[in-house]
Structures are given as C-alpha cells and as structure tokens.
Amino acid sequence: MANGRKSWWLVFLMVGVSSLAWGQELVFLAPKSQTMPLADFQGDRLVDGIVKDLSEAIGARLGLPVRFLAMPSKRLAKALADGEADGVCYVLPLWIDGNFHWSRPLIPTAEVIVANPPAPQLRQLTDLAEQPVGTVLGYRYPLIDAALGEHFRREDALDMGLLFAKQRLGRTRYAIVDQLSLSYHMKIDPKLRLRSDLVLSRSVNRCAFSRNSKVPIKSIERAIDALVADGEVERILGRYR
Structure with a gap:
C-alpha cells in the first residue's frame, strides 16, 4: 500500500511539472537594427538569421516554443528589465544597461x-x-x-x-x-x-536574460552549454559564412 501511494505521488509530481511547462513560451527580443546575417525581418516578423536560429535552438533544448518581439535597440534594456521578454542574443554588457543574467560567450x-x-x-x-x-x-x-x-x-x-x-x-x-x-x-x-x-x-557576443523570467536561469545555462558542447552553435554560424 505504501509503495502504491508513493508511485501515485510520483506520477502526480511528474504530471504537475509537465503541466507547468504547458502553455509556456520563451520570448526573445529582436532588435530591428539588426540585419543579415544576424536577422532578417518581414515587417516586425523575424524570419531568418543567426539570432533567430540560436534563440530557437535554446528554446528547443528547453522544450519551449520561441516567440520574437521586435523593437528598436534603444528599448531593449528596459523591455528586458521589465520582463517583457526572457532574453536577447548577440549583445554585450557594454551595449545595454541593467542587471541581467549573462550567458557564456557564444559568437565571436x-x-x-x-x-x-x-x-x-x-x-x-x-x-x-x-x-x-x-x-x-x-x-x-x-x-x-x-x-x-x-x-x-x-x-x-x-x-x-x-x-x-x-x-x-x-x-x-x-x-x-x-x-x-x-x-x-x-x-x-x-x-x-x-x-x-x-x-x-x-x-564574443552573448545572450542576456531577464531576472524576471519564469524560466530558471540554470536550465537556460544548461541548454546553452549543451548547444556549445555538441557543436550546434558552430553549425548555426557556419550556415551564414
């Protein structure tokens, strides 16, 4: 009986964790000043480029769909600090003011x-x-x-x-x-x-992540580490060289 109760709670916890992820998405900022090979826009929709591919690769490792929010460069810092988005890629601390989580260096x-x-x-x-x-x-x-x-x-x-x-x-x-x-x-x-x-x-440019993001930064860091380790970041860059 005790084993049955333990198994039931294990299933409950697993379903609960999965349910928390359902409906979640990873929102990345897409600076409108970027052009190819970094980004290609159709109106406000990001359709191609290194930033799109890298952001979507991070989302795929986390099992989350990715949505892009296009905006002018001068609005990036405030939008990220306010939690309008989870992250932005191809930036440096010198470029945007604020207290953010920074990824490892990614794009030279x-x-x-x-x-x-x-x-x-x-x-x-x-x-x-x-x-x-x-x-x-x-x-x-x-x-x-x-x-x-x-x-x-x-x-x-x-x-x-x-x-x-x-x-x-x-x-x-x-x-x-x-x-x-x-x-x-x-x-x-x-x-x-x-x-x-x-x-x-x-x-070597990085990604910056909001401290108001609902996605744990440790999970994001592990996803990025895996992308680097298996060569996916280098494969992304290679598509545009």
Missing part, C-alpha cells in the same frame, strides 16, 4: 572601421575627427566617443543594411560595422567595395 566578431576605396587610409582614431562616420541609430560607440568626444560626427542609418547601402552609394567615406555583417554583405553584394582600415575591438 569584431567592430571595424571601413572606408570607401578613394578615402584616405586611417592610421588612428583621431583621423576621424570632424568627418561624417556611418553609424547605426541607437548603437553605442564608446571607444570613438572617448577618442573624439564632441568631434565625433555620426551619420546614423536605421539599420546595418541601410548603412552598407549608404556606403555603396558613397554617402559617407567611413563607417563603423560589425565584422560578421561586413563579410556577409561583401559576399552578397559585388558592388560593395570596402576597405577595412581599423579594428576597434574584438569580442
């Missing part, structure tokens, strides 16, 4: 200053003083801010794709771009001729 890249071929070669950051520099609206550039101060002349584009379009048309001579995006756009656009003049920084 670099921040590069590129130039149209006729532009003079840059030797140092101060060469950009008073020159219009292609930037993305809502993005932070602390190294350039520190080096140039009030002499930093931003020419904002709404997203990285439009920034590359402006460079191809010669609207600006210099721009600050992500190495992943640079390699991708140079590959798909034969008319895009850009010279890499300076590497501003190298980093």
Whole structure:
C-alpha cells in the first residue's frame, strides 16, 4: 500500500511539472537594427538569421516554443528589465544597461572601421575627427566617443543594411560595422567595395536574460552549454559564412 501511494505521488509530481511547462513560451527580443546575417525581418516578423536560429535552438533544448518581439535597440534594456521578454542574443554588457543574467560567450566578431576605396587610409582614431562616420541609430560607440568626444560626427542609418547601402552609394567615406555583417554583405553584394582600415575591438557576443523570467536561469545555462558542447552553435554560424 505504501509503495502504491508513493508511485501515485510520483506520477502526480511528474504530471504537475509537465503541466507547468504547458502553455509556456520563451520570448526573445529582436532588435530591428539588426540585419543579415544576424536577422532578417518581414515587417516586425523575424524570419531568418543567426539570432533567430540560436534563440530557437535554446528554446528547443528547453522544450519551449520561441516567440520574437521586435523593437528598436534603444528599448531593449528596459523591455528586458521589465520582463517583457526572457532574453536577447548577440549583445554585450557594454551595449545595454541593467542587471541581467549573462550567458557564456557564444559568437565571436569584431567592430571595424571601413572606408570607401578613394578615402584616405586611417592610421588612428583621431583621423576621424570632424568627418561624417556611418553609424547605426541607437548603437553605442564608446571607444570613438572617448577618442573624439564632441568631434565625433555620426551619420546614423536605421539599420546595418541601410548603412552598407549608404556606403555603396558613397554617402559617407567611413563607417563603423560589425565584422560578421561586413563579410556577409561583401559576399552578397559585388558592388560593395570596402576597405577595412581599423579594428576597434574584438569580442564574443552573448545572450542576456531577464531576472524576471519564469524560466530558471540554470536550465537556460544548461541548454546553452549543451548547444556549445555538441557543436550546434558552430553549425548555426557556419550556415551564414
């Protein structure tokens, strides 16, 4: 009798735990300023890219469906802090203010200053003083801010794709771009001729998770560790190289 009661409670607990997961979803923020290979949008719907694939892989390991919430970059920190979403991928602590759970480093890249071929070669950051520099609206550039101060002349584009379009048309001579995006756009656009003049920084981007998320951070960490261990993160990156 005691064994029967114990078995009954075990089944009850298992069903209860499963029931808690039913109806749950993992909500990721999708910054509208990101373009391929990171993200491709149709309206406000994220349809392709590294960020989509990585976020969905995390959800699959947790057994949860993933929903994406598209928004401007400048709203990410507040939305995550307020618990509007569980997480956002391809970010660094330097980029968003707030007290978040941070994943292990996942996606290596670099921040590069590129130039149209006729532009003079840059030797140092101060060469950009008073020159219009292609930037993305809502993005932070602390190294350039520190080096140039009030002499930093931003020419904002709404997203990285439009920034590359402006460079191809010669609207600006210099721009600050992500190495992943640079390699991708140079590959798909034969008319895009850009010279890499300076590497501003190298980093390995992460995912940030809200402290208000209902999904335990330890479960998320285990899911990400498993994705790295079995090579899935590298396979995702390989699709876009």
